[in-house]
Amino acid sequence: MGRPVAKLFNAEALAAELGAPFIGDGSVLITSVASLGVATPGDLTFFSDPKHRQAALSSTASVMIVREADAHAVAGVRIIHPAPHTAFARALDLLFPAPAHVATVSDRAQVAASAQVTGARVDAFSSVGHNSIVGAGTAIHGQVFVGDDVVIGENCVLHPGVRILAGVRVGHRCIIHAGAVLGADGFGFQPTRDGWHKVAQVGTVVVGNDVEIGANTTIDRGAIEDTVIGNGVKIDNLVQIAHNVQIGDHTAIAGCTGIAGSSTIGARCMIGGAAMIIGHLSICDDVIVSGGTLIATSITEPGRYTGVFPTTTHRDWTKIAGRLRRLIKLPVR
């Protein structure tokens, strides 16, 4: 049996919610979900990728979302949809609905008298600072820190251990995962005879609507102006976004990536895992950066950019690296 659902549907009711026709016994109950390769009776699954055809043919899943062209090749109840993967994702939203919002403030939370948290939930060991505003429908889980003069929109979720420091502004429907830090000081210093002199970081962080920010990710406040995260931006875990960075709407950034200070990333970009973008650059809209790639100059043309040393056995690598070092002794052509 796969993952037990939180809410029961039969095949007919689910198909109706998805606006999709079905074939077979519509009264079959969906009690759990699973991927195609491991689904068993009781499960809802989906078949989309042709390379899983063999698994689809032999599947014992009770209900399968399939394309019309595949519907007659597979057994069990079939829900017919032109984009099975998308329909399955919508089904998950129905089968695992978000728990009802209960707007209570734990007596083990600390909310400043001047803060407004009407309609929000604040769990144990969390604090909300002076003059901060938390929108209705927002859930502040346990051990979250919301500093002074912060604004959090409506229907957000702040998972345990999130830190939103003074003055940061977050839009509506944002999800911020455990341990993320928004609004720490940017890394700004000036050299002096006595070492580094800290430059006060007086900007803040402004996050748009529908943004998701991963666990233990850090987004620094601006030096003078703000660090700005656009609407619909999705940021994975352990990403570092430095001061004054601006990220355009609907850009997605995978884990372990670093974006250095004052760089501007366009809209709808996709930045692969462990990429590194140097400071003071400008990346235009619709750029794809491959994982592990360091971007050291601005990019003005959409497209995919890559810079990764090809991986081989260590033995072959030592040969390649040796030849490469010798390249500087070759004459320039």
Next chain:
Amino acid sequence: MGRPVAKLFNAEALAAELGAPFIGDGSVLITSVASLGVATPGDLTFFSDPKHRQAALSSTASVMIVREADAHAVAGVRIIHPAPHTAFARALDLLFPAPAHVATVSDRAQVAASAQVTGARVDAFSSVGHNSIVGAGTAIHGQVFVGDDVVIGENCVLHPGVRILAGVRVGHRCIIHAGAVLGADGFGFQPTRDGWHKVAQVGTVVVGNDVEIGANTTIDRGAIEDTVIGNGVKIDNLVQIAHNVQIGDHTAIAGCTGIAGSSTIGARCMIGGAAMIIGHLSICDDVIVSGGTLIATSITEPGRYTGVFPTTTHRDWTKIAGRLRRLIKLPVR
């Protein structure tokens, strides 16, 4: 004087515990430990690596663990062992025993009425959610979040600020370091005309026995099935493990590494620091990945794999990089 010990032994008693013979005055008290190069009277140290021979000959350490062949070249009390480094590590366990477990729940902790924490310790500002089970002998340090429906085995240590989110299961004798996050949502979205649609992440994280997880490391819950960490796996700090990853028994992963979604890592692998493993790959058992290496294809043969640009002076690097760019203009041989 080196690091003062927590429990006093004389040389004879320690040698007996190690099952090793000794030479010299067995009544000499071990009051501290130090590395060979800095050890002074009172210290226990060890001599294993031949390149430290000169330091061994001139050492004033009170007690030294040495191989038999070296025993007569050095002064002080000698404990004879064929693997001095290993014996020293065992000695540390004796000289610095774990503090006695006291199964108390702080009155500043919040434990749900339906949770079972019998025999466990729960410190201040920590919380344990509904229906969660924490095994006997487990220590939950301060400011730890344990969500609902979590299972933690026996004799684990959860250091301050660890977050174990709903439904995660952790085996016995695991050590999870400060700030680690287990069970945040995987990074799963579908493109739509209106931007990214979040795909519900309904799997969880399952951690085996004897696993150690580093500070501020993140391990995401599975999308449908689970993210699985095998027995005896050791994960360093600031490592990102994405949804549906599976890690085989006794694999070790060094700091700053990222493993993207749905990749499978075999048993007994060693992944170097700041490596990056792309998603949906399979790495077989007994693979060594060099630090800083990006793995972009599956690996089916054990061995060591590397892909790192050779580092030189910046001046030489600009020459190599320039020649490299010119490579695409060379005729294909």
Next chain:
Amino acid sequence: MGRPVAKLFNAEALAAELGAPFIGDGSVLITSVASLGVATPGDLTFFSDPKHRQAALSSTASVMIVREADAHAVAGVRIIHPAPHTAFARALDLLFPAPAHVATVSDRAQVAASAQVTGARVDAFSSVGHNSIVGAGTAIHGQVFVGDDVVIGENCVLHPGVRILAGVRVGHRCIIHAGAVLGADGFGFQPTRDGWHKVAQVGTVVVGNDVEIGANTTIDRGAIEDTVIGNGVKIDNLVQIAHNVQIGDHTAIAGCTGIAGSSTIGARCMIGGAAMIIGHLSICDDVIVSGGTLIATSITEPGRYTGVFPTTTHRDWTKIAGRLRRLIKLPVR
């Protein structure tokens, strides 16, 4: 209008504090600050970089810090200073003074009876362990964990969620940002027939004076001796510093960098973002490591070192990578 100031100055009073002459109406009030390109009336700004000359000429900022040579080309009140950027940073310290220190311990904090926190501030849900000492003027923000036997100097700031584990020592005037972890166990294991055996990590972390440590950065305790961070060192976010590392005075380390175990970094080094330094190396003073560079051998000469694959379009990269793989089939010259 730019960022509103916390303390009002007129141009004359600010110039006097900076020890700088001014031109124009000294009674003009500075109500906010902004960068040159976006400054409007009420703002203080500065003009330093010649490529911003056009913005300077058309600026409507009320007060501008400029070099003498530029003073007559721009409008508004001008404060004359040979290093406008430096003077502006000093002005920020005056316009945004640190809030007055209030030495109070929240009744929602937990401070051990044997701890000394006289003159320090401890906010809600923070704890200070047995025998720990926190210096006067130090602010421990909310949700901070200070373990047993810790020493924190005077006038430090520990931001929310910082974890300082048992025995760690921090100097004076240090700033530690949210979620940083000091003193987690180093990643030390010995291979055995039954898997990895944990080697007790009995050292600690010693941090000098005037050190800044970024959000969610991790610094592990030493295995036997200590991990040592020198005076004036600045460390950015999400940096991993492994056990027994030593960092020389005034070295700066940018975000996402990893420094593996037992490596020694000299004084006044600058380590770029997402660099990786392998273990057991020695880097001399005054070394610059470019972002994204892996250092695999010791460095004995000051200078800049780089090792990054040049980034191009993905299409060109596949050509370069292909030729590179073919290099191992070329005859050795």
